[in-house]
Amino acid sequence: MPTISYEINKLKNDRYAIHVRLSDGLKRVFRRKTGLTINIRNWDTKSNLPKQIDEIEKLKRKKLIDLREEIYNRYDTAILEEQEINKTWLDDCVESFMGIRKTTDKDRLTKYFDYYIKSVLPYKSQKGKTKGVSNRTIQKYNTLKDKIISFEKHTNKEYYIKDVSPKFGMEFDKYLSEVEKLGESTTGGYIAALKTMCMYAGDKDEMKNHPKVKSIGVYTGERKIKTILSIKELEAIKDANILDESLQIARDWLIIGCNTAQRVSDLLPLTKENIVTIDGSEVIELTNRKTGKELYIPLFDEVKEVLNKYDGGFPPNMSDQHFNRQIKKVAKIAKLTYLEYGELNNPETKRKEKGEFPKWKLVSSHIMRRSFATNYYGKYPTPLLMQITKHATEKQFREYIHKDAMDHVKQFEYEIEKKKKEANEKSKIVKLNNVG
Template sequence: MCLLPTFMATVSFEVRSNSENANIYVRVSIDRKNVYRRKSGYLINPKNWSPKTKQPIQRDESLKRLKSNLDKFKIRLTDIINNALETNVHITGHWIQEQIDLIHGKVQPKALDVLVNYFDEYIRKLPLKATTIGSDNKSSAAITKYKTIKQKIIDFQDHTGKTFLVKDVGVDFRDKFVSYLKDIDKLGLNTIGRYIRFLKTVCRDAKINGIETHFQLDAVKGFTKKAEKIILTFDEIESIQGVDLQREALINARDWLIIGCYIGQRVSDLLTLTNENLVSRNGLHFIELIQKKTGKIVEIPIHPVVEEILEKKEGNFPYKISAQRFNEYIKDVGRIAGLTSQIKGGKFDKETKRKNNGVYQKWELITSHVCRRSFATNFYGDYPTPLLMQVTGHSTEKQFLEYIGKPELNHAQQLAEFWAKEARFAKKKTHLKIVKTAK
């Protein structure tokens, strides 16, 4: 049985001018809120147009041919739009104009020099680019990311009334696109900077495949606005451990938070841990998982603090909780634990769906991301960076250092600092218990 789309487009014609050669406009109605008018590509003398039938008056052969052409055009455009509705295509006035141009043969379908078309080609090839174990998850996340950016370009095209080619992506395009994303779409600067980097990646791929690009493409650069790195220090973690909580939901969230600060995983991996992730070899205990984002296999020695929580729960992880609830509850935990120092940061506004930058009490800025960053920051310098990277899943030392907000040092300086910290380490209480490598 054929399923009909939820909405069916209505297509009709209008003449909106009294000039001798007036444009015949096509009126496309998706629903009451979405009605678009675009030039159909046909002209007529208004004296030969019937507003009642919305068709040419059949006075001679040329008007009969015009009516026939309009009928064929209407059938074809209606089919295109309804097929798009069936597949959840985002329909805009600009998109409709593109379909009209295709019907009249003004542009070639899916020409790869068209920017959004090359995005489709790049997205199609993404699964072939992922070569690591678990690459299905990696490519799926990347596909979602690039589809989002493609949609932003479509919205930008609709805003400007232009169809952009790959070769249009130069400094001027970059500046106007950034202004649109910041002033019209109200995106944060770090998000915009990432989008520009990904856009450049797609254009460079197009260049490799023989598509003409702008001579300024290399000058199109993304950017990062340095933000406050929110972490929990060891002292703050101890305060959270010792605070008296009455609600079971907050106790449960507190246990997940502490575990997270000692295993350094993203919330998507942290909150899905079960007993199946606990492994033992030669009397040593580990948490083993495959990171959803990177597909990397990670093995983490169970820290004594984590072991204590598991023992309290008879060998089980805390009970399941959604990332949304986790983010809500750990703020309450931080508030009760007295994390009230004033720091700069961005606080999410539920009404605007945007972050508002300002100065807030620390508990207000705690999110699930604090777990992974606290682990990386707290143990950095006390243990070799490659060891920490194996846990966090960072691919390069540069990425890791940027993540924790540390400058990239030369190897001699790093070694000197490591030896100095190793000497201090021998004089203080050990925070991280190292277990010997399993055979």
């Protein structure tokens, strides 16, 4: 007849884990965690069971007594069926009775990334409107998985979904910041994505995650320095005396980009075929590479002026890298040589560094979309601009151009004052006409 008892092993402070101990009479002893813990003061050393001091401890005591009876019954059945009694057999007994889910290969953090990327993200509902996430989001999770693999090598440990806790979040955050040398916004984005995935694993996939996974701290990082080309600076670029043909082409693409809000990946492939007439209006028609959605952009005068140079079409194409190099030269020729606070990549550290730099050095293809949003803001209704920039909400749009939530109120007040002045002017004209 086997002997089944309980013993406790220290965790931290006054908490102890309760283990079941099985001795089968053949000098073999097997142990298994029950999944229950207890304060040392509540443990009865005579019965090796929880003291009956409150409802919680009474429930634990009853559960352990029932588990012991279950193991005895299964033991008898196992002997009759000539099953092997070993650690695995005891694990099965405890896990089945206590409702403990077995850890599988899928529970490994890196393995769950594979499942989440292939089987969840492509079908995940986006606010009940669309199915699936963008390629950029999938790329983000693939990169995050690579960071976790590097973190496991750094700590010489394998991590499971259940290990992702607030403490894990802080340690991973520290690794990304100090070892990988990533910026706050990038690090914060990775922590938020990891938290989202692990919460999904527990809520939707019924996997065992850490009970405090929802308490993992997330943040957006420091407010980004957002460099733009002002209308005055764009005029200087437009009027600059540039003789080199390649630089002229780069300048023309830059002017188009700053007046269409397009990313370089959507801008440079444009050809004359992208110019179409809809309901009597000439527009640029394209499919946005990031969202896959069709986009129609009005032809502003600044764009038409450039297109006229190329017989109504777009300038000759050039690579993204060449474009970025050339527009810096264009900005330098246009005398954008004054210092401006911004961010530049340090070629030695390969990280962005903040500081004061000549403005021309801060000019890159990323400047075009934000320049459009900033320069046209207030001249046209924000919802119309959002149709071109493809921001989902006005809040996102205002944050993108560093406008506060009260800015639209200021605009409204300005329009009211403007209309009052116009009304006063009309009133004066009417009075003068009456006098005459």
